[in-house]
Amino acid sequence: MNTSLFDFQRTPINLVVSLVLVLTSFAGLAIAQPAPVQAPRPPIELYSAQDLGLAQQGMATAIKSELAYELIASLTTEVGPRPAGSEADPKAVAWAEAHLKALGFDRVWTEPVQIDAWRRIAAHADLVTPYPHHLAVTALGNSISTPATGLQADVAYYANIDALRKDTSDRARGRIVFIDGTFARTQDGGGYGPAVSARVNGAIEAGKRGALAVVIRSIGTDQDRLPHTGAMRYDAAIAPPIPAAAVSTPDADLIRRIATTPDRSTGQLAPLRLSLNLQNVATRNLTTHNVYAEIRGQAKPDDIVAIGGHLDSWDLGTGAIDDGAGVAITIAAAKIILDFGIRPKRTIRVILFGNEENGLDGARSYAKKYGQQRHQLASESDLGADRVYRLHTRVDEKTRPWLKAIADVIAPLGITFGDNNATGGPDFGPLTNQQDHPVATLAQDATRYFDIHHTANDTLDKINPTQLNQNVAAWVAMVWLAAQADHDFKPAPRKTP
Numbered sequence: 001m002n003t004s005l006f007d008f009q010r011t012p013i014n015l016v017v018s019l020v021l022v023l024t025s026f027a028g029l030a031i032a033q034p035a036p037v038q039a040p041r042p043p044i045e046l047y048s049a050q051d052l053g054l055a056q057q058g059m060a061t062a063i064k065s066e067l068a069y070e071l072i073a074s075l076t077t078e079v080g081p082r083p084a085g086s087e088a089d090p091k092a093v094a095w096a097e098a099h100l101k102a103l104g105f106d107r108v109w110t111e112p113v114q115i116d117a118w119r120r121i122a123a124h125a126d127l128v129t130p131y132p133h134h135l136a137v138t139a140l141g142n143s144i145s146t147p148a149t150g151l152q153a154d155v156a157y158y159a160n161i162d163a164l165r166k167d168t169s170d171r172a173r174g175r176i177v178f179i180d181g182t183f184a185r186t187q188d189g190g191g192y193g194p195a196v197s198a199r200v201n202g203a204i205e206a207g208k209r210g211a212l213a214v215v216i217r218s219i220g221t222d223q224d225r226l227p228h229t230g231a232m233r234y235d236a237a238i239a240p241p242i243p244a245a246a247v248s249t250p251d252a253d254l255i256r257r258i259a260t261t262p263d264r265s266t267g268q269l270a271p272l273r274l275s276l277n278l279q280n281v282a283t284r285n286l287t288t289h290n291v292y293a294e295i296r297g298q299a300k301p302d303d304i305v306a307i308g309g310h311l312d313s314w315d316l317g318t319g320a321i322d323d324g325a326g327v328a329i330t331i332a333a334a335k336i337i338l339d340f341g342i343r344p345k346r347t348i349r350v351i352l353f354g355n356e357e358n359g360l361d362g363a364r365s366y367a368k369k370y371g372q373q374r375h376q377l378a379s380e381s382d383l384g385a386d387r388v389y390r391l392h393t394r395v396d397e398k399t400r401p402w403l404k405a406i407a408d409v410i411a412p413l414g415i416t417f418g419d420n421n422a423t424g425g426p427d428f429g430p431l432t433n434q435q436d437h438p439v440a441t442l443a444q445d446a447t448r449y450f451d452i453h454h455t456a457n458d459t460l461d462k463i464n465p466t467q468l469n470q471n472v473a474a475w476v477a478m479v480w481l482a483a484q485a486d487h488d489f490k491p492a493p494r495k496t497p
């Protein structure tokens with residue numbers, strides 16, 4: 001962590017309440033604010049003084065709260081890794097239901113979600129020639145197994161998936177395709193989108209060229225010797241399914257070095273040969289659950305501010321940053337609002353989605369059931385627990401001032417107002433694909449997220465409680481003010497593809 005939570009230089013001048021005052025006084029808004037003569041009505045005044053005061057109070061409570069951290073500690077300790085369809089899956093659902101009920105939400109319930117489950121049994125990979133090395137490898141989610149005795153073949157090395165896509169030769173046939181690549185470390189995690197195609201589509205591209213298996217460089221920004229798992233897919237209409245795995249980035253470096261550096265004595269590239277043994281089990285038509293909690297709105301109970309994270313995780317770590325954090329941040333924010341003792345105008349709905357990781361099934365189920373319901377705002381937390389630095393939206397331009405006003409309220413947390421291209425998070429993708437809804441993203445600092453994402457290193461110790469609570473504070477203000485706004489937020493017009 002090298003960033004200050006409280007970046008006062010970014011604080012808009014029309015916001016006189018600094019976080020110091022928030023922390024020491026709940027009466028921040030009573031402080032006189034000298035309005036410039038003839039200036040337009042500042043956006044912050046789009047909310048009532050009482051609602052702004054409660055937002056400030058909620059932020060101050062969040063900064064001191066231990067709830068979010070305790071929730072992640074409890075979930076990762078008592079349930080641990082919880083892939084959809086695993087033995088831990090119903091334990092996670094029961095954990096969520098029990099905690100939400102104990103916190104006193106108006107309504108807590110679950111809804112069944114149909115899934116296809118997948119489970120890894122074992123993964124082994126060795127570089128056989130030119131130099132024997134045992135590799136740190138993991139199967140990609142949904143991968144079929146190799147034969148029980150494994151398979152061994154020469155490697156066809158590709159610098160990235162585009163190089164594989166462009167290959168019209170027979171080079172991959174009968175070989176193990178290795179897909180290398182790069183993943184740029186950025187604050188917004190924007191390198192993930194371009195990089196992840198190798199994981200998702202690599203088996204299809206290699207399979208249709210006759211490869212026996214595909215192995216990729218882990219989709220991660222770290223140099224730890226821990227492979228990153230994650231979902232991949234097959235398309236039977238395009239290519240036969242082949243086993244798919246990822247090696248750690250240092251192992252990928254080893255393969256790259258040998259595959260691209262001519263041997264000193266021969267001046268030739270030495271052929272690489274890999275052995276691979278993956279054993280996995282797929283089970284179709286199981287049931288997991290979405291878990292819901294609501295604070296019922298008084299004035300507009302059918303108008304929803306929908307927030308949440310995904311309850312499932314991959315199996316290698318304990319799912320602390322992905323997505324115990326999102327679960328805990330949104331539950332804790334809603335609980336702080338619940339404790340205001342004043343019912344919001346609109347209903348605040350916390351959704352803990354099932355099977356985000358391996359199919360977005362809970363998200364699709366939610367969209368199907370609630371897609372026609374009016375959403376005032378939909379926003380998921382699913383990028384870890386490091387601090388929020390920007391509020392992005394995707395709303396009609398006429399609604400933007402109400403979101404800008406929220407950005408002004410959370411500015412003392414070091415958060416600026418962003419663009420109007422937010423996704424709202426993966427689990428609200430199906431909802432907004434189906435029909436337009438207003439969405440927001442509290443963009444988290446993802447600089448170190450993809451070091452840990454989908455690895456055995458996704459554990460509780462990676463959670464920084466101070467940054468976690470900064471998230472909760474931002475969520476409290478955004479959710480509360482969205483629920484209270486005198487304006488029904490309007491969705492951005494659908495983009496024509």
Ligand SMILES: [Zn+2]
Nearest residue numbers: 310322323382
């Ligand atoms: Zn996630």
